[in-house]
Amino acid sequence: xxxxxxxxIINISSVxxxxxxxxQIPYTMEKAALDxxxxxxxxxxxxxxILVNSIAPGFIETEMTQNLPEDVQxxxxxxxxxxxxGRPEEIAEVAAFLATRGSYISGSVIHVNGGLYGG
Numbered sequence: 001x002x003x004x005x006x007x008x009i010i011n012i013s014s015v016x017x018x019x020x021x022x023x024q025i026p027y028t029m030e031k032a033a034l035d036x037x038x039x040x041x042x043x044x045x046x047x048x049x050i051l052v053n054s055i056a057p058g059f060i061e062t063e064m065t066q067n068l069p070e071d072v073q074x075x076x077x078x079x080x081x082x083x084x085x086g087r088p089e090e091i092a093e094v095a096a097f098l099a100t101r102g103s104y105i106s107g108s109v110i111h112v113n114g115g116l117y118g119g
Contacts, residue, residue: 006051008052008098011038012057013031015056017035053108055098059114061087081116086114
C-alpha cells in the first residue's frame with residue numbers, strides 16, 4: 001500500500017468487544033483491542049492515504065449461531081431491534097463499501113448488528 005500510494009485496511013471485530021459477554025473474556029478483549037488498534041493505525045497511516053476501519057458485526061447466521069440452544073437464540077433476538085440474526089452478505093456489503101467508496105471514513109468502527117448496540 002505504501003508503494004502504490006494508498007489503500008484500505010478493513011478489520012473485522014465484534015459487537016462483544018464493546019458490550020462484553022460472560023464466559024468470553026479473552027475473545028472480547030481481543031476484539032476491543034482490534035478496534036483500538038484500528039483507531040491508532042488510522043492516525044499513523046492517514047498521511048500515506050491509507051484508510052483503516054473496523055466492522056463490528058453482531059449475531060450473524062453461522063454454524064455457531066445456528067447451534068445455540070433455542071432459549072439462547074430467543075434471548076439474543078429479544079435484544080436486537082430488527083428482531084433477526086444478520087446475514088453474512090450484510091457484513092460483506094459494508095466491507096465492499098469501505099473498500100471501494102468510503103473515501104472519507106477512517107478510524108471508525110462500523111457496528112452492523114440490527115440495533116443490538118449502537119456504538
